[in-house]
Amino acid sequence: MRIYRRSRVSNFRPTAARSLIAQFSNHGDTVLDFSAGYGGRLLGALTLNRYYIGLDPAEPQIKGLRRMQ
Numbered sequence: 001m002r003i004y005r006r007s008r009v010s011n012f013r014p015t016a017a018r019s020l021i022a023q024f025s026n027h028g029d030t031v032l033d034f035s036a037g038y039g040g041r042l043l044g045a046l047t048l049n050r051y052y053i054g055l056d057p058a059e060p061q062i063k064g065l066r067r068m069q
Helices: 014-024 040-047 059-068
Strands: 030-033 051-054
16 A cells, blocks of 8 residues: 555556455455456456446446446
């Protein structure tokens, strides 16, 4: 984890997401993400054949995530 003193956007690496999702879920499980962001966790979930539900307050983010699926 990194802590920045200035406001910066940080993306969750899909490879890290994949590793965590694989460790804590099974094939066909649903992953609920309360901060969908730029889609790193979405990509990790999709590579493992999981159902993904992503929530984000930024409507443009959600539109972009839907195009990724």
